[in-house]
Each structure stands twice: as structure tokens, then as C-alpha cells.
Amino acid sequence: MIMLRYAEIEEDSPTDARDRERELLDRSIGLLQKATEKGPKSFEAVEAVHFVLRLWSMLLEDLASNDNALPKELRASLISIGIWILREADSIRKGDSSNFQGILDITKIIRDGMQ
Incomplete structure (x- = not known):
């Protein structure tokens, strides 16, 4: 799957992006x-960690953008969560952790909270 940068797909509707x-x-x-x-x-595990790192790096870049339409408080919360996910994924990559379940649970909560 190819992940496009948001700048390349900005003409999509908010529904398509979501x-x-x-x-x-x-x-x-x-x-x-x-x-x-x-x-x-x-x-x-290697595949999952690589994907998570790429995905959350992209999401964090978008969340930090001034063009992001989400409320500032929500963006700040998601950025904090994203930073935690990146750190946890990096710990798994280094062999210091095996907390896939923590990342999995948080990702499900975020996905389920999307409208």
C-alpha cells in the first residue's frame, strides 16, 4: 500500500480523507x-512496527499543520498519543519492549472514535 502525503491529496473531501x-x-x-x-x-513484528512508524509520522505531520481543521485541544491530545505510539514502536524495534497490545488498543480506540 502506498501512503500519500496529505499535500498530494488535499483536494479530497474531508470524508474521503477520514x-x-x-x-x-x-x-x-x-x-x-x-x-x-x-x-x-x-x-x-518488523512489518507492523515499520508501518506504525510510517503511519504515525505522517499523522503527526498532519496534526501539527496549521491547515488541520481539528480543534487545537484534540490535535494536542492526538499528538501526545502519537508520540507515545512512536516511542513504544521504537522500543519494540530495539527489542526493549513487546507491547504490541498497548499500541493495538490505543489504535482501536482512535479508529473507533473517528466519525
Whole structure:
């Protein structure tokens, strides 16, 4: 799956963008579930961590943009969550953690909260 930069898809409607974000979060959830089953040293774990790092880096860039239409307080909360997810994913990558479930739970909450 190719992840496009928001600047390249800004002509999409907010509904299309939200649907795309939901699809990416769904993909992240699927990868994290496989990684949880296979373990932190598996190919599935490497794939999940790589995807999570790319996805949240992209989401954080968008959340930090002045063009983001979300309320400032919500953006700040999501940025804090995103930073935690990036740190946790990096800890997994380094072998210092295997907390796929924490990332998985938070990602599900965010995906389910999208309208």
C-alpha cells in the first residue's frame, strides 16, 4: 500500500480523507494483531512496527499543520498519543519492549472514535 502525503491529496473531501485514515488504522490494527500472534522477533513484528512508524509520522505531520481543521485541544491530545505510539514502536524495534497490545488498543480506540 502506498501512503500519500496529505499535500498530494488535499483536494479530497474531508470524508474521503477520514475514510483513508480509517483504512490505514485498520491496516495497522491487522498488522499489529499478526505481530502479537507471531511474537516480537517475527517478520510480522518488523512489518507492523515499520508501518506504525510510517503511519504515525505522517499523522503527526498532519496534526501539527496549521491547515488541520481539528480543534487545537484534540490535535494536542492526538499528538501526545502519537508520540507515545512512536516511542513504544521504537522500543519494540530495539527489542526493549513487546507491547504490541498497548499500541493495538490505543489504535482501536482512535479508529473507533473517528466519525
